[in-house]
Amino acid sequence: MAAFKELVFSGVQPTGNLHLGNYLGAIRRFVEMQAREAQCLYCVVDMHAITVWQDPEALRGQIREVTAAFIAAGIDPKRSIVFNQSQVPQHAELAWVFNCVARLGWLNRMTQFKEKAGKDRENASIGLYDYPVLMAADILAYRATHVPVGEDQKQHLELTRDIAQKFNTDFGASITAQGHGEGFFPITEPIIGGPAARVMSLRDGTKKMSKSDPSDNSRINLTDDSDAIAQKIRRAKTDPEALPSEVAGLKERPEADNLVGIYAALAGTTREDVLREHGGAQFSAFKPALADLAVSSLAPIAAEMRRLSADPGHIEAVLADGAERAEAIAQETLDAVKDIVGFVRRKRG
Ligand code: AQP
Secondary structure, eight states, rough: OOSSSEEEEEOOOOOOOHHHIIIIIEEEEEEEHSSSSSEEEEEEOOHTTTTTTTHHHHHHHHHHHHHHHHHHOOTTTTTTTEEEEGTHHHHHHHHHHHTTTHHHHHHHTTTTHHHHHTTTTGOOOHHHHHHHHHHHHHHHHOOOOOOEEGGHHHHHHHHHHHHHHHHHHHTTHHHHHHTSSSSSSOOOOOEOSSSTTSSSSSSSSTBBTTTSSGGGGGGGGGTHHHHHHHHHHHHOOOOOSSOOOOOOGGGGGGHHHHHHHHHHHHHTTTHHHHHHHHHHHHHHHHHHHHHHHHHHHHHHHHHHHHHHHHHHHHHHHHHHHHHHOOOHHHHHHHHHHHHHHHHOOOOOO
């Protein structure tokens, strides 16, 4: 592998209903990262998806759909490595080692597990509980230095950093003895931010836009056509006031704040700039402007996703090629981890 200064890793679950939040908070940032002096790996995290029930036939389609969304949004599978997690067994293998590094108390603090398991905690899968440890393995199998994610993943990224730190400390002497210098795993930097780090539901500005929201009107799906996008924005919940002229005026106005944030992210600008232009406007004027912007940004992606999805063979070839390239990097890490931990391993070549 060519020596890159930065190694970028991120993933998206193939759990259906890819939406504007996934696009603005994650996928579009993945595309931006390609322009940096970095090796980027973008993963369809199917092993994470099965922590809650997935219909097998639907799952296969969803894996291809997320891959198509990556490419349609501008990820170049020749420059970046695009693959699905289950084709690279080193993720699961490293997760086991990390299960023995991470502490129960750390996982007990994970708010996403509490939200997803809800009241029926006893009935949640062990995979759902262990999700953040597998996520740490996804990232650290490539010793990734940067991870672009939405704000909801902040706590999981902190856990990844804790696991890397503890591994480096616990095995410090062995790491040095094996010739790896100071720390073996990097303390990965999360890349979170911008006006759309947390896109909210169009029906309730206090709730995250989410794939699993039963109301389709709560989100703009990446597969929505122009009419559906415009209609969902028209119907989006708002308050009766006009837009303020300054960002401070969006406080306590979650729906207005959300729509202004979406506009800013789509236009590649800031909330301040949007309010400079639209401050004082009623939603009856702002919503059509937002709808036009959303349609012109998203409709070409949906059309390209449809075109790519018509050729599943091509998508599967992209994933196979990506898996092979990803595995070569991950295997190097795993070999080193086994030596550091003290396993006796089969020597290669
Ligand atoms: N609303 C959001 N705003 C900004 N970023 C978001 N992301 C998710 N929702 C938003 C980011 O998208 C990336 C992929 O997310 P994921 O598919 O791994 O899982 P998720 O967060 O579980 O997606 P959902 O839509 O929220 O699904 P459910 O309904 O199952 O909870 C991540 O970088 C995430 O931060």
